[in-house]
Structures are given as C-alpha cells and as structure tokens.
Amino acid sequence: MSFATTMISIGFNRPYRASKDLEYLSAALSGHHLCGDGPFSKKCNTELENVTGTKKSLLTPSCTAALEMSALLLDIKVGDEIIMPSFTFVSTANAFVLRGAVPVFADIDTYTMNIDPQKIESLITAKTKAIVIVHYAGVCCDIDQILDLAKVYELVIIEDAAQGIMSFYKGKHLGSLGKLGTLSFHETKNISCGEGGALLINDGRLIERAEIIREKGTNRTQFINGVVDKYGWEDIGSSYLPSELNSAVLLSQLEEVHGITSRRLAIWEKYYHAFADLASKELVQLPYVPSFCKHNAHIFFMVFPSQKGRNRFIEAMRDRNIQTVFHYLPLHASRFGSRFTNQNEQLNTSVSISERIVRLPLWIGIEAYQDYVVDTAIECIRKSHS
Numbered sequence: 001m002s003f004a005t006t007m008i009s010i011g012f013n014r015p016y017r018a019s020k021d022l023e024y025l026s027a028a029l030s031g032h033h034l035c036g037d038g039p040f041s042k043k044c045n046t047e048l049e050n051v052t053g054t055k056k057s058l059l060t061p062s063c064t065a066a067l068e069m070s071a072l073l074l075d076i077k078v079g080d081e082i083i084m085p086s087f088t089f090v091s092t093a094n095a096f097v098l099r100g101a102v103p104v105f106a107d108i109d110t111y112t113m114n115i116d117p118q119k120i121e122s123l124i125t126a127k128t129k130a131i132v133i134v135h136y137a138g139v140c141c142d143i144d145q146i147l148d149l150a151k152v153y154e155l156v157i158i159e160d161a162a163q164g165i166m167s168f169y170k171g172k173h174l175g176s177l178g179k180l181g182t183l184s185f186h187e188t189k190n191i192s193c194g195e196g197g198a199l200l201i202n203d204g205r206l207i208e209r210a211e212i213i214r215e216k217g218t219n220r221t222q223f224i225n226g227v228v229d230k231y232g233w234e235d236i237g238s239s240y241l242p243s244e245l246n247s248a249v250l251l252s253q254l255e256e257v258h259g260i261t262s263r264r265l266a267i268w269e270k271y272y273h274a275f276a277d278l279a280s281k282e283l284v285q286l287p288y289v290p291s292f293c294k295h296n297a298h299i300f301f302m303v304f305p306s307q308k309g310r311n312r313f314i315e316a317m318r319d320r321n322i323q324t325v326f327h328y329l330p331l332h333a334s335r336f337g338s339r340f341t342n343q344n345e346q347l348n349t350s351v352s353i354s355e356r357i358v359r360l361p362l363w364i365g366i367e368a369y370q371d372y373v374v375d376t377a378i379e380c381i382r383k384s385h386s
Helices: 021-030 039-052 063-073 090-097 143-153 204-214 220-224 244-254 257-274 276-280 307-319 348-356 370-384
Strands: 056-060 081-085 102-106 128-134 156-160 180-184 197-201 301-303 357-359
Touching (some): 128 143, 244 257, 276 370
16 A cells, blocks of 8 residues: 555545436436426336335335324324334434324344343333334344334334344345335445435335325325325325436436445444454454345444444544444433433443444445455554563
8 A cells, every 4th residue: 555545535425426427317307297296216216116115105205204194194293102223323213203103212132233122122112103123234134023022012123224224134134024115325324316215115004194294194196196186285294205306316326226235234244254354353343244144345343342342443544544333322312302211221222332332444445445445443452461
C-alpha cells in the first residue's frame, strides 16, 4: 500500500451507483408522471414481490413510513403495548408511539444482536398487540420461536427488515414471514435511492386497506385501476408514496441486486477471515451467522472487550483516515425512551453491546483500499493490547 493511498480518506459508507441510474432517472424526468405509483414504481414493486415472495409490495418514502403504515393497518391505539428490541433505530419505536402505543423493550442475543426469543414471553401482558423483530445487519432472528409465541398469545409479528434485502431465513426472504415486513432503501443500505422503503404485506386481507392508507386515506388506487368511477375519503391515511425519481433509481439498483450482494459478501468474508486470529485470542468478537440464515453482508462489525478499547480503536483508525463508527444507543436508556420503561430488567446485553460495538467501512469499491483497512485495524488492535 503506497503512501499516497494511505492519505485517502476512507469513509464508512459510499452509496452504490448502478449502471442505469442516470438512464432511468432521465427517462422518468422525460415522462409525464413524476408523482408516486408511475411505471418505475410499479416495476419496483413487481421486482420486490418476486425477490421477497411477499403477496404485495408497496413502495414508501422510507422504512419509517412503512412502519407507520404498519401501525395504522393494525389499528394500534393508545395504551397498546408493542414488544421490540431496545437495540434498534428510533423509527422502530416512533411508528407505534405516534399512535399512542407503549414500546416494551426486550434485550438482545449476545451473538446476533437480535431480540432474544427467551426474553419475550415475560413481557407479554393483556395489552400486548404485536412483536416487532429487527434483523440486525441482515442476520435473521430465530423467527420460529417468536412465531410460536405469537400464535399462543394471538399477537401480530412485524418484521423490521430495514437492513434485510437479499437475506433469508430457512430459504424465506426476510420481511416475508410476519404479517407485515418493512425494507429500507436509505443511502446507507445495500441498495438505495437516497431515501426510500417498502411495506411488504403477507396477509392478503390487509392489501386493500394498505393501498387506501398509503393514498392519504382515499381509494384513489381503485380509481386509477378502473374499479371505481370516482374516489373519496375512505379511511385514516397519509402521503406514503415516493416519487418516480426515487423509484427510477431504485429500479436500476434492484436490477443489480444479486451482483451487489455477491460483491458485498466477498468484502465481508475478507474481513471475517482477516480478523479470525484476533477473535481466536478473544481480542474482538466477530459477527455470528446462524446456520438457518443466509445474510446479505449489510454490516461488518467487531465487539471489543471494553468500551474504552472500542473508543481507542475508533480514534486510532480516524487518525489514519479511516472512519469506523459505533451503532445504536439503546432506546430504553435514552432521554425520551426512558419514560416508557418501568421494567426491572436492565437490558444488560443491549447496553453492553452498544458500548463495545464498532462497524467497519463496507461498500462497493472499498476493495481497492480493504487491505489497508485490514492491516491498519489489526495494527491498532494489537497495539492496544501490547
């Protein structure tokens, strides 16, 4: 690695540019339909239905919007309780808090960083309506255990699969196993359109109402499809359609999703094997992928033995022009989230992982710099233990 190369600043993320991004964007701009549900949006939904195996995909402006639609579709009301991990992005909770629901935070598994199925049942009360499972880093939860619990207690499962495009549980795409699933196409995700998401509907009985909620509470979709001769206000709803410009870029990326995933997996594998010796000496903990999971290499992370060691590592890498970052601060310990917490359990794993986890750069194109990132990371970790 040359001195010139080491002077390049290596950021944590760089959005992928697909080969037809500009072509499709230009085509959308040249057309006569820029608002939602135009030809590019429809093609994206078809592609997502084919890839995920869901009954219906509806593009949204974000995964946050898709989660909000989930809360509306399930008629979540004031006082309802929704079980979810504390180690997640704030949108997982906000979508339900906006309806007046109470998030009930569960601890996570030490190895996958997903909600711990063993910690859920004790949190279920007469007020519990749903369980939101988050597939961290595109690595799936042990869903069968959670589905069994949901069946016993008559609860709904919602999959926050924001990071899960092209990840599978026992051959089934993430987001296709619960009643509802959500995906993100934010610029930090494997495929993106800057800002975007999708609601995956696996219960056909919810499709018609979802289309109404998504169209400001009107049956405009039925009008466009010629089912009714006029449309009006039918239900509660909001504006949950992305523009055709976003959809045009997203389609270009969806068409390359297999290649993107393959390249990311190669980067992930190189990291994993490069740090295996450090893990064997317990200097770091590496990601764990269960046998029932096929992941998408969304995140490569390491967990340090201490918060101090993690922070020193981030600083040392930054001094060498490499950006590495921590991740979620547990929601139950946040200023706003703490108002919902009346639990005796301290969610120790969520707190401990949050203090010790670090994510390495992983994006298409980093292959040219990955040897430098790996060598530098190993050097920094070994120095901190010398």
